Amino acid sequence: MLANNREHIRKLACRRIIASRKENKNSTSVRQFRVPPSNMQAEDYTEIVYWYKANMSEPPILKHVSNEDLEGFVSGQETDPSFLDLSKCPCHTQSTERCVHLVTEASSKVCGEEKRDGFIKSRIESRKLMKSFNSKSEFKLK
Template sequence: MPSTLPDDLSTDQKYLHDMCNAISVGVCPVDLSLRNPGLMNHSRWLTTGIAFYVCMCLQRTPQINSKSLFSFIVRVYAPMWFAIKMKPSCKDGGRHVFETINKSRYMKKDLHRVVDPVIQRNGYFGHPENLLLSMITDARPHIREFGVRRIMKARKEAKPGTVRVFKVPTLNFEAEDYTSMIDWRKEPITEPPVTMKIDDETLLRFIHEVVTPIVGFSRYSCHTQAVERHIKLVTEASVAVCGKESRDGFIRVRLESQAKIPKFETKIQHKI
């Protein structure tokens, strides 16, 4: 688990982090054992995981299935939750998918048949476009060069007026690096939309950077929670007004209004 965390963690997220640390160390502080985890919500995986944690700790002789799920939360789900929270950019999405696969390899083969199809079905950031974003911002120069060359080639081969098809590729669960999660020879390579406004000269500079390049494209999140909020807001704007400028104004005013609403540190402060 990461030692330094963002300041915007919710009460549930802090509780999950404290529980994971207590389990890893093998000692549960008294204040943590007395803390009320709250109600379980099946539509929110975080509260479901927390509730399962508490139930598991209260069992003297946990069942084998419970142990497997408990181990998965400790070793895969919770670490990846906070890894995504620490690095939420779309440029890190491909690395997160690989890390999820890598962390889940400890399981037995029969459990792989359950987990792997879920990762495959949700492996959107294993798409070549998203992997290229990770590659051109990689710390390794040869990986950056490989990514930039692929984008430059995709630009030359792009056909104007054709519909860009986005399909989740077949993931290689035995890959040793995120760059080899897919078969580049079989997958159609198209340029990531967020790099289309970057000119060739600027893009080539990514190769010769001494340190990890600063992101030269718009900031987009790699986790669905933030994306779903934006989709909801854009939908509301489309229903309320017409035209690109009107929608943009509606969204900016709504965000500015939301920023002025008082923030509460805990859920209990909402109660009168």
């Protein structure tokens, strides 16, 4: 949301980060990720998470950004968002790319939510059954 082209969405993201910092101010425990409750009827990606039900915590990538910078950004005093510099952060892992490929493949092969879901689940199960190798040296043709 911080990288969104819409200014009001970027400001909303900053306010949520500041609120999560205040909420978890004295917390010294390791952050555990839990999938938040989802709104599958959302019309915009900013509405997918029920923010009032979610256990909010600050994104680790923003630990270096001070509250003053974020508050300045929200209030409009800091108009240059370059202090955030999120462009160098990889946001797609190899497993994410595999999932995107699998969902794309499923949508081109079958029609309907239930059939697509079944296709994806059966592919995942069949991959679990297949033998996997950690390195090329383990793979030997006989």
